[in-house]
Amino acid sequence: MKYSKLLKIGLLAVLMSGLVFTSCGSKDDDDEPTPNPTPVNPGGNTDDPNVKPDDPNNKPDDPVNPDDPNNKPDPKPTYTLTLDANGGENAPEAVTFEDKTSIPADGNIARTGYKFLGWSEKQDATAADLKAGDEITAKTVTLYAVWQKLLTLTFDANGGTDAPALEYFDGKIVLSDQATATRKGYLFLGWSTSKDAKDAELKAGDEITGDDVTIYAVWDITVYMVKYHCVYKNENYVEERHFTIKDVENGKYSISTWCSNLPEGYALVGWKMKNSDVVYRCGETADILFSADLYPVIGKTTSTEEREYHYYEGN
Numbered sequence: 001m002k003y004s005k006l007l008k009i010g011l012l013a014v015l016m017s018g019l020v021f022t023s024c025g026s027k028d029d030d031d032e033p034t035p036n037p038t039p040v041n042p043g044g045n046t047d048d049p050n051v052k053p054d055d056p057n058n059k060p061d062d063p064v065n066p067d068d069p070n071n072k073p074d075p076k077p078t079y080t081l082t083l084d085a086n087g088g089e090n091a092p093e094a095v096t097f098e099d100k101t102s103i104p105a106d107g108n109i110a111r112t113g114y115k116f117l118g119w120s121e122k123q124d125a126t127a128a129d130l131k132a133g134d135e136i137t138a139k140t141v142t143l144y145a146v147w148q149k150l151l152t153l154t155f156d157a158n159g160g161t162d163a164p165a166l167e168y169f170d171g172k173i174v175l176s177d178q179a180t181a182t183r184k185g186y187l188f189l190g191w192s193t194s195k196d197a198k199d200a201e202l203k204a205g206d207e208i209t210g211d212d213v214t215i216y217a218v219w220d221i222t223v224y225m226v227k228y229h230c231v232y233k234n235e236n237y238v239e240e241r242h243f244t245i246k247d248v249e250n251g252k253y254s255i256s257t258w259c260s261n262l263p264e265g266y267a268l269v270g271w272k273m274k275n276s277d278v279v280y281r282c283g284e285t286a287d288i289l290f291s292a293d294l295y296p297v298i299g300k301t302t303s304t305e306e307r308e309y310h311y312y313e314g315n
Helices: 002-023 245-249
Strands: 079-084 095-097 100-102 114-120 135-137 141-149 151-156 167-169 172-174 186-192 207-209 213-221 224-232 235-243 266-272 292-300 309-311
Touching: 095 100, 167 172
Parallel strands: 079 141, 151 213, 224 292
Antiparallel strands: 079 095, 100 135, 114 141, 151 167, 172 207, 186 213, 224 235, 266 292, 292 309
């Protein structure tokens, strides 16, 4: 009975000593106590647990100075829109932009003989896929003008001069009221698509359509009339002669050498218009291309070296 009581006391003592040993903490395998973590440098990088408190690289970041050019944010990329007249002239200036821009107005872009249609990224495009006001986004690009070749209206003076200049049209054109030409000795009648036409089929205000076309001036030769007034002592005999420029050019029309009822001792020298000093000599080819009334110029026949000229308009 005494022995059993002592055994119980011994087991209890062993159990108590194990509890005390366990509560005193554990040791590493080398029986050294576990070191505490390295204190973090309060002014350094708190994200790295291995930072040493005396590490010179572990300094707080400097505050950003907004005025320092080295601290500016990276600029946005820029792009360029270039407009190529593509054979024409006066294309709008190039545009530099960041995010997007619009195609500028056409302005004075032009090309002789062509109609401007718009823009394309293809230099040989025949149809425009872009126009003024369309948006270009974030790219550098060259746009080329797209042109449509116009039809031509050509004026042929057909022997005359001063024909109007070449005109361009798109499908149809109205003949201008300024579309005249001139030809010495001829009356301008109008225009025709036939070079040999005698009558004008086209006149100012008429509409011309179709492909390229040439129209020719139509002329009517002018017939002039000269009246020779043989006037002396209440006698007035008038001789009429008609002529055209072809007569003058071929030398077929000469100034009359005849005048009746001249005073005795005087001979006919030539003819002149009233209030004019120009004398058209007898027998010479006429150099007038207008209708006129001519009166005799006479001179004394007593001297061949010096004649006294008289202009007779009556008695």
